[in-house]
Amino acid sequence: MVTEPRSTTRSGAGPTDAALVIAARARELWAQEALYQRYARMVLALSQRILAGRDDADDLAQDAFIYAFTRLDTLQNPQAFHAWLRSIVVRTASKRLRRQRLLTRLGLRRSEPIEPDTMISPEAPVDIAVELRHVYSLVEKLPPEEHVALVLRRVEGMELLEIAEEMKLSLATVKRRLASAEARLGRATTRRGQV
């Protein structure tokens, strides 16, 4: 599930997201850094999980923060920075995956196979490890939007409405994409047999 944006720092004494956003809009570097420090780990982790361990998660996180900081004036509710930033990460990841597929198809980029086992925590229970392995073995074969939707649903555990909001798609489109991805996941799981 997506956590609610924090209105203050954990101590309760720090500036709110809204205050930081207003200062960052004025190109105050300290405010940008404070927002970065507050959300960097969330963005890096989400990037890694969506890109399935590819080594360009840092680039995605960097692009997402730069996009956010240079377009803060378009954020209508400064307190909603957290959700807005997540949405930027998700949409930037979709774009990046689309571009990578295109470059691979044109022969300008080498395809990097996903190694699901490198992504799964060694402490993960067996049933969860198997599910993660199935998901990450499948995503590279899916169209980018289905790839992202499936990771948000299965790995991030998000509701359909939340996915629609983050991907800036209609609920019907998300349902259609997830239905297609889930059907392929079901077939792949059946083929592999129960372990």
Place this chain on the structure above:
Amino acid sequence: MSKPASSPLSKHVHVDVSSARVARVWSGVSEKLERAPSGRRRWLYRGALATALSAVAVVGALKLTNRPQALSAWGKAKLETAGDAMAVGLDDGSRLELAARTLLHVVGNEPQSMALDLDHGRVDCDITPRPGRHFSVAAAGVVVRVKGTKFGVELAPARDRVNVDVERGLVEVTWQDGAQHRDLAAGEHWSIDLRHPEATAPRAEATAKDTDGAKAAAPAEASAEPSAAVDDPAKSPPAAPHAPREAPPGARELLDLGNAARRAGDAAGAARAYEELLTLHPTDGRAGLAAFELGRLKMDRLGDVPGAIQALQKAVMMAPGAGFREDAMARLVDAYARAGALERCRSARSAYLSSYPGGVHASAVSRQCQGR
């Protein structure tokens, strides 16, 4: 459509959010933010960029219509970096990494050859071997020719020195219009003082580190014959006993190393990395995958069937719930068949078919272990 898990799987995905990584990404963000234009200036830049692109498109279209045959996308291209490094993937799988403040010209790109000219800066090249294709990088008259390798060429800012580092494979370096040449092997570093190319013998030295992390070789003494100036890493003096030991590499690092070598076609190097992982981290969650990859390499690339059997047995035992277990079990049947161990082959076949009766390899596995 199934419901999402009540507890998200995300917490079981291994992610690196170390402080070092957070700091590294921030340095990239802050650097770009300092250079980013403000909202109003951004529109001005977009307008200027659109005008420039239109002009380039018009010029390009005019040129193409006047030429009988268009060159490939890379023909005569100019690759230039400012403050940031840039990586470029070529259509044959090769990869060029330009350091910041580098200018590299593509002076030739034909099916049989690719020639680059380094104007300034540094380029690191990871070249995919392709029979019959020559790849070369020139820098101030020094030419480095390649046959499937990974190496770097650097031209000092004052244009007075060229440095070459070879990480993998073999390159041939020529200078003084081809009058002088020498071969450089993996781990060797070579440099030349362009102000006195004849008076100063080019230096070559091994750059590989020994196990204690100390430099394996000191720079070679100047010599009239450049080829005599190469240090043999095997003859290097042992590291001082008090030299600080490096921490052993982690399982993730070794797996990444093995995977990178495997993708680059270095089967022996990949096998060494996987074997080291199995030796140093036998209980790590990645050990099963390393054993599986090792088994595949030994079977398909290194022709070591007994070694493959050993590795695949480990893979099956170490990762009972892994997605690759089915493949490992099927390969084990094949490996026993190749080794002529029919009893073990049949036993492995039964094990596979009882675990995966409808598995993707079931029909191929059923046909194995025929004979007496």
